[in-house]
Amino acid sequence: MTFSKQTSLLHSKHKTDPHNGAVSVPIQHASTFDQKDIDDFGDYDYARSGNPTREALEDIIADLENGTHGFAFASGMAAISTTFMLLSAGDHLVITDDVYGGTFRLTTKVLTRQGIEHTFVDMTKPEEVAQAIQPNTKMIFMETPSNPTMKITPIKEIVKLAKEHGCLTVLDNTFMTPVLQRPLDLGVDVVVHSATKFISGHSDVVAGLAIVKDADLAAEIKFLQNSFGAILGPQDCWLVMRGLKTLHTRMEASSRSAARLAAWFLEQPEVEHVYYPGLKEHPGFDINNEQSEGAGAVLSFRLKDKEAVRKVVKAVEIPVFAVSLGAVETILSYPPTMSHAAMSDAERDARGISDGLLRLSVGLEKTEDLMEDFARAFEKIRLEEAQK
Ligand SMILES: *Cc1c(COP(=O)(O)O)cnc(C)c1O
Secondary structure, X not given: OOOOHHHHOOOOOOXXXXXXXXXXXXXXXXXXXXXXXXXXXXXXXXXXXXOHHHHHHHHHHHHHOOOOEEEXXXXXXXXXXXXXXXXXOOOEEEEEOOOOHHHXXXXXXXXXXXXXXXXXXXXXXXXXXXXXXXXXXXXXXXXXXXXXXXXOOXXXXXXXXXXXXXXXXXXXXXXXXXXXXXXHHHOOOEEEEEOOOOOOOOOOOOOEEXXXXXXXXXXXXXXHHHHHOOEOOHHHHXXXXXXXXXXXXXXXXXXXXXXXXXXXXXXXXXXXXXXOOOOOOOOOHHHHHHHOOOOOOEEEEEOOOHHHHHHHHHHOOOOEEOOOOOOOOOEEEOOOOOOOXXXXXXXXXXXXXXXXXXXXXXXXXXXXXXXXXXXXXXXXXXXXXXXO
């Protein structure tokens, strides 16, 4: 019987240890493995190339994304930069314009030094993607919903364009997770994750993942993983597997709460705009519904200006004010000085990342408590304004 994602998260083939029945994958710290003979090696030789704990995580994530091969890296950026190493000098990359700040930095400040050029495009508009494709374009990099303005890329349309031009497609699925969106099923070649976020979910590990279903591509990424060596250590692999067990339940609860909060923020006079693909007003609402099973647990909202942001950040009690997202605790962040600090003012302006923008990653607190917390913060601003 094939299980639903919710069940298979708990009943993967690594559910119990075949040696002793332990209901947790053992953490194998060994850096090397004893071999029988000069030309008769076992499954593992040196732990950068392969480690049983890492392999368990890689199997589990491959299954979840409906792929065949998973790869675990030391961070989301390690997964993304290793994937970019599929490109060579002289190649060109088309990439979402409001991509995660770290990916932006890598593309503009590192890949350019390796002779890999790029064009940023608004991926909500396939015609702009088509225009940006050059004879040497080898990869199209998507992130949907985008960060932090939550724009929705029509995945199938971009995949179709890529196939017509012989380009690889890569999608950063950090915001949705395989519980809500499985890009490999839509034809994407490589899915990447910052497993630091929802996949681990407890703000206690930095990790990255890449997943493919094509055997040749898997061999190439395995080669790059071993060559660059930015692998995830066994202890951290275990933490990611531990977090994964509750991924479905966490995504369900946090998404439900995020949807209610998004609707509530819409009604607040202090809030000028709410960015959440689960709102009917969102331009990507229909496409997101078509290609995923929910709108996720991250939303952004815009206040009047930086001063209003400062006041709200000071006044709220529940959210952690921090860089990151996707945790059990609600995280409030300020993209201009946090996730998107790598962009210049002009680059942020062009992407609609204004000074009044806050991003909220909704955790597992009671929704009403979060509403009350923000209501009090807004009320405080109102009172201060009235006293002026
Ligand atoms: C955090 C994040 C990354 C980078 O991941 P790290 O684990 O911090 O290296 C990449 N993409 C998105 C969408 C992210 O939120």
